[in-house]
Amino acid sequence: MKNRANDLYGSSFQGRLLKDYNAQTYWFSANIKSFFPKSKLPDWLNLSIGYGADGMYGGYENIAYSKTDGSVTFDRRDIKRYRQWYLAPDVDLTKIKTKSKLLKSVFSALNVLKFPTPALEFSNGRFKLKPIAF
Template identity: 50%
Template sequence: MILRRFLFLVLVISIYPVSVRGEGEIYLSNPDSTQLRRPNYRQLHGLFAAQTALYAGSLYGLSKTWYKNPLVRFNIADDTHEWKQLDKVGHLYTAYQISRHTAQMYSWTGVSKKQAVIYGAISGFFFQTPIEILDGFSSDYGFSPGDMVANLAGPVLYAGQVLLWDEIRIQPKFSFHYTTLAQQRPELLGSNKAERWLKDYNGQTYWFSWSPRSFFPESNWPAWLCLSAGYGIHDMVAGETAKSIELGYRPYRQYYLSLDVDLTKIKTRNKFVRTVGFMLNSLKVPAPALEFSQRGFSFRPIYY
């Protein structure tokens, strides 16, 4: 199901205008952000219309192509035990990134910082809610309370930081590497490289990056250099741990500590470079990492 969330994130980014002011989480560090500005209602209404049309069309397409079997009575499926909850972190990540990107777009219409953050957070949550509802009417999936909690946690993490600290200090990020496990069950973990990137949870790692400088502004720590804590899984060739064990594997969790770069904190006057940095800041930069799992500690010279 992560494929559908990824498609929505791509759709949000696809309407991104290549224009950026300021540095960091751009509108937050704009020196004019504290001044009252009259919203450009034409742009604001246009953005509302574009989001509505894009989302409605996407949902219609999904309802016709993704759900192959006829819809049934609404049903609930508790899948919180699957994939060692890595998929739930993926939901949080996707909802967070949709919130972050849409808030940035709203800020360009001239609304206040608080309004942009709230509109972005609402978008991050509601962009995914109808998908969960459609799942509830599907015999293949079912409505997942765990997914809904994660879908809410992402926007809360985004808006909560801005409203509490007036900036983003903790940034969810993503990295991926190909594994040989997908070859064992290509129908589930992906039959080609593109599918494996989206379906093979064994190769996905979700990170939370932060710069000590954000918490200790008087320190000499570079603002762009971050510490990053990651979470991944391995040997999961089925959604359920028991099923993976039956197939001869021993699934386990992986925890990482690494370095990262906040691309929005790298100073440059080039607007295009700042825009690219803002968009790529959702991905973890490859770097040395310390891994801890049930197998003990290990050092990865370069991990992604």
């Protein structure tokens, strides 16, 4: 498996960061107070929907063929490929009040990342609670 992962994603941190879809989750985060302005919820509280996948060891299926003779070089069709959907709270760091210009800059830069929180995952027709998702 390690050799196949290296073939697909590369062995460098940068390559894996960009190519390893099994380790990526894409998030859409919306500020709850924008929809309910009179609520007493904190300004920084968001609700996020995430999308990810797991079990992907090939472009369309978990099998690979030699480029030279077409023989099978990797066959893990026994590993199920599946989608993952998430629902989780999130933090809009730019809504945290501070007078510090440095902190405002740091919060703004970090705000592109999903704040680690528990999440409800839906995959393979089942729900499960993840203690931390980001």
